[in-house]
Amino acid sequence: xxxxxxxxxxxxxxxxxxxxxxxxxxxxxxxxxxxxxxxxxxxxxxxxxxxxxxxxxxxxxxxxxxxxxxxxxxxxxxxxxxxxxxxxxxxxxxxxxxxxxxxxxxxxxxxxxxxxxxxxxxxxxxxxxxxxxxxxxxxxxxxxxxxxxxxxxxxxxxxxxxxxxxxxxxxxxxxxxxxxxxxxxxxxxxxxxxxxxxxxxxxxxxxxxxxxxxxxxxxxxxxxxxxxxx
Amino acid sequence: xxxxxxxxxxxxxxxxxxxxxxxxxxxxxxxxxxxxxxxxxxxxxxxxxxxxxxxxxxxxxxxxxxxxxxxxxxxxxxxxxxxxxxxxxxxxxxxxxxxxxxxxxxxxxxxxxxxxxxxxxxxxxxxxxxxxxxxxxxxxxxxxxxxxxxxxxxxxxxxxxxxxxxxxxxxxxxxxxxxxxxxxxxxxxxxxxxxxxxxxxxxxxxxxxxxxxxxxxxxxxxxxxxxxxxxxxxxxxxxxxxxxxxxxxxxxxxxxxxxxxxxxxxxxxxxxxxxxxxxxxxxxxxxxx
Numbered sequence: 089x090x091x092x093x094x095x096x097x098x099x100x101x102x103x104x105x106x107x108x109x110x111x112x113x114x115x116x117x118x119x120x121x122x123x124x125x126x127x128x129x130x131x132x133x134x135x136x137x138x139x140x141x142x143x144x145x146x147x148x149x150x151x152x153x154x155x156x157x158x159x160x161x162x163x164x165x166x167x168x169x170x171x172x173x174x175x176x177x178x179x180x181x182x183x184x185x186x187x188x189x190x191x192x193x194x195x196x197x198x199x200x201x202x203x204x205x206x207x208x209x210x211x212x213x214x215x216x217x218x219x220x221x222x223x224x225x226x227x228x229x230x231x232x233x234x235x236x237x238x239x240x241x242x243x244x245x246x247x248x249x250x251x252x253x254x255x256x257x258x259x260x261x262x263x264x265x266x267x268x269x270x271x272x273x274x275x276x277x278x279x280x281x282x283x284x285x286x287x288x289x290x291x292x293x294x295x296x297x298x299x300x301x302x303x304x305x306x307x308x309x310x311x312x313x314x315x316x317x318x
Numbered sequence: 319x320x321x322x323x324x325x326x327x328x329x330x331x332x333x334x335x336x337x338x339x340x341x342x343x344x345x346x347x348x349x350x351x352x353x354x355x356x357x358x359x360x361x362x363x364x365x366x367x368x369x370x371x372x373x374x375x376x377x378x379x380x381x382x383x384x385x386x387x388x389x390x391x392x393x394x395x396x397x398x399x400x401x402x403x404x405x406x407x408x409x410x411x412x413x414x415x416x417x418x419x420x421x422x423x424x425x426x427x428x429x430x431x432x433x434x435x436x437x438x439x440x441x442x443x444x445x446x447x448x449x450x451x452x453x454x455x456x457x458x459x460x461x462x463x464x465x466x467x468x469x470x471x472x473x474x475x476x477x478x479x480x481x482x483x484x485x486x487x488x489x490x491x492x493x494x495x496x497x498x499x500x501x502x503x504x505x506x507x508x509x510x511x512x513x514x515x516x517x518x519x520x521x522x523x524x525x526x527x528x529x530x531x532x533x534x535x536x537x538x539x540x541x542x543x544x545x546x547x548x549x550x551x552x553x554x555x556x557x558x559x560x561x562x563x564x565x566x567x568x569x570x571x572x573x574x575x576x577x578x579x580x581x582x583x584x585x586x587x588x589x590x591x592x593x594x595x596x597x598x599x600x601x602x603x604x605x606x607x
Contacts (some may be wrong), residue, residue, distance in 0.1 A: 094420060
């Protein structure tokens with residue numbers, strides 16, 4: 089376990105710094121938008137934290153493989169230990185990001201109510217899934233989507249590590265082609281419609297199962313790969 | 319006990335044969351040198367022993383187990399290459415903490431004394447160090463790990479002569495205190511050759527020689543004398559190089575016979591330094607095979 093935790097700390101060498109920069113910029117933009125909306129009072133602003141978090145998680149998870157796989161294996165870790173450390177690191181990151189996001193959501197909503205600001209909205213999943221509480225809805229959906237995005241980005245990182253750009257680009261092309269097929273598209277649409285109409289938050293659990301499959305694919309891909317020559 | 323065993327090992331990358339049917343093994347607790355020209359396959363061979371690469375065919379055994387992705391083997395191997403050993407954003411102090419968890423035989427006292435010896439500031443990040451300092455960190459980790467198998471692949475890049483001398487001396491003293499298997503690849507052969515008990519000369523992915531260092535020095539030497547007399551004896555040896563000028567000549571020979579040859583009256587046998595031996599052996603390697 090010590091080895092895995094040590095590997096996790098290698099993966100997180102730059103984590104605090106990059107997260108601080110990310111949240112710094114996000115809060116700066118949030119404040120600027122809020123101030124601008126209040127002072128101009130001429131338009132309505134819709135601010136979305138969650139999408140920014142998903143993009144950040146995708147980029148950091150993609151980079152994680154390329155930047156750290158060599159170092160970790162070089163330290164004598166097995167591919168399995170590397171994957172375990174990576175998954176632990178990603179899960180911890182997603183939880184922290186979802187927590188920070190809910191704190192911001194609650195705080196901003198508090199400010200908006202206290203000062204009766206009407207032209208500013210901050211997106212919350214609870215505005216779609218109205219049957220559930222703000223905290224549970226946002227924490228759960230941010231967690232599920234964050235994990236899915238992370239695992240997909242890790243698989244892309246592994247594909248890039250093994251085959252270069254050909255790997256991730258091929259997957260993107262296959263995904264685009266697959267979603268353009270009427271059969272798949274209509275099924276996906278039906279699924280999301282059902283989740284919305286039934287307010288079925290638990291359905292997001294499927295994303296976690298997909299993530300586990302994606303992580304398994306990443307492991308299988310990295311399991312036999314030689315370290316890159318540098 | 320045999321620590322490394324290679325049976326018909328080959329490695330192919332994109333239709334290019336990097337290692338070609340290697341067969342050798344060596345006993346534990348020796349300092350061995352992997353020598354050869356650039357691109358000869360030394361680093362590939364070390365990566366396979368360290369479990370970073372798999373072989374395309376053949377069997378590799380380290381402590382009787384396959385090293386690739388094998389936790390039992392990987393925990394006993396420390397591989398220090400010429401660069402990119404550690405994350406650049408990591409502080410030396412953090413690296414020291416991590417090494418304790420990765421290397422079961424890690425010796426903090428040795429690490430501390432090497433930090434002092436190389437004047438390394440533990441508060442600095444790897445990216446803030448000069449090339450020589452970064453190499454010194456690699457050397458520090460390699461020695462302090464006290465792994466059963468420590469592999470140094472030209473670990474001294476950027477280190478000045480003084481620092482390199484300190485490294486060789488410290489490595490030897492530590493090896494005497496705690497014998498272990500040390501595999502060393504270097505182009506500065508004369509600086510390190512006195513440490514080697516055995517050398518493996520590799521050329522174009524093939525093993526040319528697998529020989530004790532002293533024996534190699536006995537087998538490869540120069541003979542100088544009159545051209546006429548040299549011509550009389552030269553068919554007794556494998557000739558690695560031949561030069562003649564104004565009736566006198568010099569031949570560099572690889573002497574594969576068991577008994578010592580009687581030299582003609584005016585011919586003289588001259589010893590060569592290790593660097594010259596390896597240069598000549600790798601140049602005419604095909605003749606030795």
